[in-house]
Amino acid sequence: MTQLTLPAGMEINGAIETGYAEILTPDALALVAKLSRAFEVRRQELLAVRVERAKRLDAGERPDFLPETAHIRNGDWKIAPIPAALECRRVEITGPVERKMVINAFNSGADSYMTDFEDSNSPVWDNQITGQINLRDAIRKTISLEQNGKSYKLNDKVATLVVRPRGWHLDEKHVLVDGKRISGGIFDFALFMFHNAKEQLARGAGPYFYLPKMESHLEARLWNDIFVMTQNELGLPQGTIKATVLIETILAAFEMDEILYELREHSSGLNAGRWDYIFSCIKKFKLDKDFCLADRAKVTMTAPFMRSYALLLLKTCHKRNAPAIGGMAALIPIKNDPAKNEIAMGGVRTDKARDATDGYDGGWVAHPGLVELAMTEFTKVLGDKPNQISKQREDVNVSAADLLDFKPEAPITEAGLRYNINVGIHYLGAWLAGNGCVPIHNLMEDAATAEISRAQVWQWIRSTKGVLEDGRKVTAEMVVAMIPEELAKVKALVGDGATYDRAARIFEEMSTSASFAEFLTLPLYEEI
Ligand SMILES: CC(=O)SCCNC(=O)CCNC(=O)[C@H](O)C(C)(C)COP(=O)(O)OP(=O)(O)OC[C@H]1O[C@@H](n2cnc3c(N)ncnc32)[C@H](O)[C@@H]1OP(=O)(O)O
Numbered sequence: 001m002t003q004l005t006l007p008a009g010m011e012i013n014g015a016i017e018t019g020y021a022e023i024l025t026p027d028a029l030a031l032v033a034k035l036s037r038a039f040e041v042r043r044q045e046l047l048a049v050r051v052e053r054a055k056r057l058d059a060g061e062r063p064d065f066l067p068e069t070a071h072i073r074n075g076d077w078k079i080a081p082i083p084a085a086l087e088c089r090r091v092e093i094t095g096p097v098e099r100k101m102v103i104n105a106f107n108s109g110a111d112s113y114m115t116d117f118e119d120s121n122s123p124v125w126d127n128q129i130t131g132q133i134n135l136r137d138a139i140r141k142t143i144s145l146e147q148n149g150k151s152y153k154l155n156d157k158v159a160t161l162v163v164r165p166r167g168w169h170l171d172e173k174h175v176l177v178d179g180k181r182i183s184g185g186i187f188d189f190a191l192f193m194f195h196n197a198k199e200q201l202a203r204g205a206g207p208y209f210y211l212p213k214m215e216s217h218l219e220a221r222l223w224n225d226i227f228v229m230t231q232n233e234l235g236l237p238q239g240t241i242k243a244t245v246l247i248e249t250i251l252a253a254f255e256m257d258e259i260l261y262e263l264r265e266h267s268s269g270l271n272a273g274r275w276d277y278i279f280s281c282i283k284k285f286k287l288d289k290d291f292c293l294a295d296r297a298k299v300t301m302t303a304p305f306m307r308s309y310a311l312l313l314l315k316t317c318h319k320r321n322a323p324a325i326g327g328m329a330a331l332i333p334i335k336n337d338p339a340k341n342e343i344a345m346g347g348v349r350t351d352k353a354r355d356a357t358d359g360y361d362g363g364w365v366a367h368p369g370l371v372e373l374a375m376t377e378f379t380k381v382l383g384d385k386p387n388q389i390s391k392q393r394e395d396v397n398v399s400a401a402d403l404l405d406f407k408p409e410a411p412i413t414e415a416g417l418r419y420n421i422n423v424g425i426h427y428l429g430a431w432l433a434g435n436g437c438v439p440i441h442n443l444m445e446d447a448a449t450a451e452i453s454r455a456q457v458w459q460w461i462r463s464t465k466g467v468l469e470d471g472r473k474v475t476a477e478m479v480v481a482m483i484p485e486e487l488a489k490v491k492a493l494v495g496d497g498a499t500y501d502r503a504a505r506i507f508e509e510m511s512t513s514a515s516f517a518e519f520l521t522l523p524l525y526e527e528i
């Protein structure tokens with residue numbers, strides 16, 4: 001096995017396969033170590049703040065806009081100008097950092113491509129490092145692949161790359177600095193920056209990122225400080241890095257202005273990460289006797305709390321000259337059933353048309369087969385303008401109560417409960433096997449959508465409102481009885497993979513245990 005030269009105090013316990021040493025170079029690892037040492041204490045402090053805040057919410061506190069930052073919300077400031085490569089983002093395709101998908105996404109015809117070390121990626125060591133290899137090769141346009149009789153390489157015109165590193169909660173357990181695991185996000189970010197930032201600038205774009213799952217502007221400040229140090233270390237002008245923040249937690253929704261402000265020299269706007277947002281609402285109000293959402297399929301972008309969040313995000317961004325990017329409809333093309341496919345495509349069209357008409361500058365799609373359709377909907381509204389940032393939404397007034405108007409509460413059905421169990425087991429099983437994004441029942445499922453499923457099951461068991469429409473209370477016994485039945489259905493689809501038995505056991509433990517696992521990926525990560 002290849003031996004690496006490691007900075008003092010660093011240990012790596014992941015296998016070093018062919019090509020890994022080209023990513024895990026001494027200088028790249030020195031940057032990882034430097035950032036980890038400089039910022040790990042703050043990351044841990046901020047994670048501890050999350051725990052304290054969660055306790056207060058569990059005790060009944062309700063979030064509100066922060067009095068101490070009113071001057072930022074009321075102030076007249078804008079983010080720094082957006083680079084040309086990020087001006088037009090009508091359609092952004094997203095997907096895991098797997099080699100074939102990287103090539104297909106770059107070639108998809110989308111304006112930008114968010115490559116994902118996060119929700120759609122299972123963070124097995126191999127995925128993290130081969131992902132870096134794939135991106136390095138793609139940026140230099142040397143990437144190619146022969147698979148199933150097909151040859152893959154990049155077109156002349158490709159999408160602008162935006163990289164999503166892991167969130168603050170995730171460690172990279174294969175790398176220790178001074179005996180401690182480091183941040184997965186810093187690891188992904190530092191390796192990417194070290195190998196690619198200058199190359200991207202030379203090719204007319206730059207190092208652009210999506211930042212996931214933040215809960216406060218102080219967490220955004222941490223990223224900003226990491227950007228400043230990294231730019232200094234790599235000799236890049238300050239402000240080179242640009243980052244779009246996913247507003248995908250209920251607490252961040254109360255700090256959108258503040259998050260943009262913290263990152264104002266490095267900001268490229270906000271994105272409405274709808275799936276984690278729904279999950280975050282369930283998680284943060286899991287013990288509230290008045291909180292209970294209906295079947296997952298009923299919680300859509302037109303639900304009152306989702307509509308308020310989407311409009312507030314849009315208004316906030318445009319006021320600050322920042323792009324507002326819409327999230328993802330989980331619908332994907334359905335093969336071999338034209339009628340069902342037409343319904344699914346209609347759903348995506350409606351979703352994109354709503355965002356475009358509201359004033360969003362672009363939106364996400366899950367699959368290359370959706371790019372043209374989404375582009376059509378944005379073009380209908382934008383014409384030949386690259387974005388509609390000038391469209392101000394002064395008519396929008398969203399209060400704290402609007403953001404917390406959690407409806408619909410009904411129906412909760414046996415089919416909805418079984419759906420959550422089925423998707424939970426199926427997704428967890430795939431994730432354990434190294435695949436973080438799976439088509440299930442014709443929908444895109446990733447870590448965020450699966451979180452909703454498993455969180456709903458936990459919450460319905462505990463909430464007095466967790467009652468099926470036929471009058472039966474959702475109970476742990478009911479869920480435990482359904483798990484083998486749903487596991488059998490999953491296995492009938494995917495084959496008898498051992499990871500699905502493990503997934504079913506983990507799902508049962510997670511949904512019936514007294515405590516609520518903060519993220520499903522935390523216990524799962526210890527299994528891979
Ligand atoms: C909540 C959030 O965080 S959303 C963001 C995270 N989620 C995502 O990024 C979704 C990514 N999408 C995907 O992984 C896939 O589209 C899935 C799993 C949903 C569906 O996958 P499949 O059913 O295998 O897709 P399908 O078989 O239709 O793929 C057809 C072709 O499109 C490619 N493709 C599908 N989705 C993508 C994508 N997002 N990016 C690039 N290529 C893609 C496939 O690789 C395949 O290529 P090939 O014809 O060369 O073999």
Ligand SMILES: O=CC(=O)O
Nearest residue numbers: 273274275276448
């Ligand atoms: O990351 C996006 C989401 O919806 O979650």
Ligand SMILES: [Mg+2]
Nearest residue numbers: 119273276448
């Ligand atoms: Mg998300």
